[in-house]
Amino acid sequence: MRWLRTRRRVLAPYVLGAAVLLLIPPLLGGIPGVAPGYVLYLVSLALIYAIVAIGLGILIGHTGQISLGHAGFFAIGAYTSALLTLRLGLPFVLALVVAASLSAAIGFLLGLPALRLSGPYLAVATLGFGLAIPQLVVWQGSWTGGSSGLHGLPPASLPLGALTIVFRTDQDYYYLAAAVLILLTIFARNVVTSHTGRAFIAIRDSETAARAMGVDLVRYKTTAFALSALYAGIAGGLYAHVLHGISPEDFTVLLSVDFLTMIVLGGLGSVGGALSGALLLTFLQNALTRLPVVHDFKNLYIVVLGAILILTIAFLPRGLAGVARSVRLRWAARPRDGASRVDQIVELGEGSGV
Amino acid sequence: MGAALLEIKGLTISFGGLVAVDGLDLAVGTGEIVGLIGPNGAGKTTVFNCVSRFYEPDRGTIRFKDRDITGARSHEIIRFGIARTFQNVELCRSMTTLENLLLGQHVVMRGGVIRDGLRLRGAGADEARATTRADEMIELLGLTDHRDRVVSVLPFRLQKLVELGRALVSKPALLLLDEPTAGADHRESQALADLIRRMRDRFDLSVLVVEHDMSFVMGLCDRLYVLNFGRRIAAGTPAQVRSDPVVIQAYLGEPEREVVDA
Numbered sequence: 016m017r018w019l020r021t022r023r024r025v026l027a028p029y030v031l032g033a034a035v036l037l038l039i040p041p042l043l044g045g046i047p048g049v050a051p052g053y054v055l056y057l058v059s060l061a062l063i064y065a066i067v068a069i070g071l072g073i074l075i076g077h078t079g080q081i082s083l084g085h086a087g088f089f090a091i092g093a094y095t096s097a098l099l100t101l102r103l104g105l106p107f108v109l110a111l112v113v114a115a116s117l118s119a120a121i122g123f124l125l126g127l128p129a130l131r132l133s134g135p136y137l138a139v140a141t142l143g144f145g146l147a148i149p150q151l152v153v154w155q156g157s158w159t160g161g162s163s164g165l166h167g168l169p170p171a172s173l174p175l176g177a178l179t180i181v182f183r184t185d186q187d188y189y190y191l192a193a194a195v196l197i198l199l200t201i202f203a204r205n206v207v208t209s210h211t212g213r214a215f216i217a218i219r220d221s222e223t224a225a226r227a228m229g230v231d232l233v234r235y236k237t238t239a240f241a242l243s244a245l246y247a248g249i250a251g252g253l254y255a256h257v258l259h260g261i262s263p264e265d266f267t268v269l270l271s272v273d274f275l276t277m278i279v280l281g282g283l284g285s286v287g288g289a290l291s292g293a294l295l296l297t298f299l300q301n302a303l304t305r306l307p308v309v310h311d312f313k314n315l316y317i318v319v320l321g322a323i324l325i326l327t328i329a330f331l332p333r334g335l336a337g338v339a340r341s342v343r344l345r346w347a348a349r350p351r352d353g354a355s356r357v358d359q360i361v362e363l364g365e366g367s368g369v
Numbered sequence: 370m371g372a373a374l375l376e377i378k379g380l381t382i383s384f385g386g387l388v389a390v391d392g393l394d395l396a397v398g399t400g401e402i403v404g405l406i407g408p409n410g411a412g413k414t415t416v417f418n419c420v421s422r423f424y425e426p427d428r429g430t431i432r433f434k435d436r437d438i439t440g441a442r443s444h445e446i447i448r449f450g451i452a453r454t455f456q457n458v459e460l461c462r463s464m465t466t467l468e469n470l471l472l473g474q475h476v477v478m479r480g481g482v483i484r485d486g487l488r489l490r491g492a493g494a495d496e497a498r499a500t501t502r503a504d505e506m507i508e509l510l511g512l513t514d515h516r517d518r519v520v521s522v523l524p525f526r527l528q529k530l531v532e533l534g535r536a537l538v539s540k541p542a543l544l545l546l547d548e549p550t551a552g553a554d555h556r557e558s559q560a561l562a563d564l565i566r567r568m569r570d571r572f573d574l575s576v577l578v579v580e581h582d583m584s585f586v587m588g589l590c591d592r593l594y595v596l597n598f599g600r601r602i603a604a605g606t607p608a609q610v611r612s613d614p615v616v617i618q619a620y621l622g623e624p625e626r627e628v629v630d631a
Contacts, residue, residue: 202486209485209492213464213472220461227421227459228535229447229476238482284463 028287029200036062036193040186052185057301059185059257062192063250065293068277069203070246072289076278077207078239079219080129081138084145085274088244090266091118092251094152097165097261102158107171107256114252115245122244126237145271149263164262171256188257195253196290199246203286206242215239216284269317273300276320280327282334291335296323373432374399374575375451375543380419380429389415391599393429397543402569402576404586404607407596408619413579414456416596417545420577421446421453433543448476452541454532456548456579462521466512466531469520470503471496473535506534510564525552537568544568546578550585558582562589587611595619 039058043051071085095114099105105113128140152159159165171182171191182188206212214235217225226232255261273296281292303316327334375397382390390412397403405413418424420431422443431439433449441449452473460469478499484492507516510530515523520531529549536544549565550558562585569576580586586593587607595603595610597619603610610616 205488206482206486209488209496210475210478210480211482211485213468214475214480216464216468217461217472217475220463221459223423223455224459224461224472226423226443227447227453227455228472228539229444230472231442231444242482 029204032290033197036197040189055185055189056257057297059189059192060254061294061297062189062196063253063257064274064277064297065290066192066196066199066250066253067247067274068281068289068293069200069286070243070250071274072278072281072283072286073203073207073215073246074239074243075275076283076285076289077212077219078215078236080126080236080239081134082125082141082240082243083138083268083271083275084125084141084143084148085243085247086266086268086270087145087148088118088122088247089251089254089270089274090148090152090263091121091244092248093255093261093266094159094165094251095248096252097168097255098159100169100256101165101167104169106174107169108173111249111252115248118248118251119241119245122247123237123241125244126240129236129240130233142268142271145268149266152263152266160262162263164260164265165255166260168256168259182256192253192257195249199249200286200290203246207286211235211238219284272320276324276327278334280323280334282331282336282338285334285336287339288334288336295335296320373397374401374434375420375577376432377416377420378430378432380416380426380431382415382419382424382426389599390419390426390596393596393599393601395594395601397575397577399542399575400569400573401591402565402578402589404590404593405577405579405596406581406583406586406593407602410598411596412599413596414547415599417453417547417577417579420451420545447539447541450540450542451545452536452539452543453545454529454536454547454549456551458525458528458532460520460528460532460535463519465517465519466507466515466523466534467500467503467517469531469535470506470538471499473538474499474502476539502538506538510534526557529553537572540572542573542575544574544576546576546580548579548581550580550582555584558585559588561585565589 040051040055043049043054067085067089071082074080074082092114095117096107096110099110099113100107125141125144129137132140153162156162171188173180173182173191180187182191207215214225214230217228217230218232218235218239222232225235254265258265277292277296278289279292280296281290282288299319300316303319306315331337333340373396375395377393377395380390380393380395381388393412393416395403395405395416405416407413415424419426422438422441422445426439429439430437433451436449438446438449461472464472478495483489504516507513510533512527512530512534515527515531520528523531529552533546533549546565549561553561565576565578566589568574578586578590590607592605593603593607593610594601595613595616602619603613603616605613
């Protein structure tokens, strides 16, 4: 029973989140003076970035393996999906599956050096990967569209038996992104709270303990890389279709830093944190680029990004999820029955924060 | 002694010219509690690290259940039935007591990221079974009050106990204990010796224990091996070892009684 109660409390924010996602479009329609299409397009982008952030969170937050190259996986997903639908006329769903699989396979391969490298060395190796992917795209311009990119992608469609849903409006894509995000959030939560997730966290906490308990580092590190690359690949495929086109500039190293900042701001080792960090940062970026005062300072966002990273690490090492958690613990430990607060906080000390 | 469960022959390993373990022969029979003692730096923990495959020996063979495990990989060892603890505790610090004991069952549970992510084919039932087993162990070790606390906030003595539990839930045939009494006073050490004996009887264990505390090993172990500078200088029952002049000179020092009765 105790287990059920704990689970229910943890799941509540997700149920609430899903409800909010469903209600956003009708609510936006009710606000006068707002162009719901554009706002929905922005929210869709935020949801797509959140998918990457959740996958990256499993890798960095839970497994303790750094990656500064996730924009590379995002690009692989986007280009694979775009090329397959545009050039070969493959259905969207099939292209997305291929894009995700290819990204996961390359993630697996990038996980192999992680068996020998750690910390800053792994950061540099993955950074190199992230830098190389857009360059490869430009180099192979004859079929990737080079630096001008790929445009005019066919609308995404989803066959459901006899019926085929075709995604045309911003609202359609919004619901698509929301649905994929919800499914992948549930999947991620299931993984991190399971046998596999425990092996990931064990690797982060102590590789020695993990090995002694029978955790195969080769298998689980490569799994974590492949899984996070799978998330980035799926997100990339969605991104290409929401924008109806892509170019190498969409996938710079800055985007990898964006992803990293999202999960640091949200709180490492927390699926909910990755989600909130992604949403917050995407809106912030958009708000900043539209500030009239600074329109001649296009890179203001980068400065703000750096500041957020530094401030979060210095003052909120457990990110927004850590703040939410301590608020919750304090609330649960509010003085009752004369017992002291501190005792109750200690009493409630929780697990690995997944 | 029964049929040898663990048999180490001619184990030699050196680090940068320094021979840490030199031609060690050692055997642990089924159901035995065997002690490995010796002064600091004698190579005791190095032997453990060779058996659990963290170190690569230069020479020698390690056989377990009549199978050569000298070439096995470190994560396979627990699957063969050898579980260990560490001198300075290697727990997963961010996990609770329960989560550490679930991790201890890693090899007895079935895995798979897709199965876990989609909660397929009884992944939930597996987890529930593992939780039941972990809870039994938690109760057996008297850790019920600390079940859902993060282990990093527990005192060292309790962390050692959690680590013991984590090794036991993997259902090993051989338990390697590296200084189980670290951080415990005399009374706690005696309680721990009782506990280890009870666990041996309950789970049909064999135990190899590295220890400094002489009165602890003398009371607990069926047989002892004494190491000094990586070499085995004596072996036998506690009574034999206690009266061995070589041991007294090399390790126990003089006067003998003070150390033994400490």
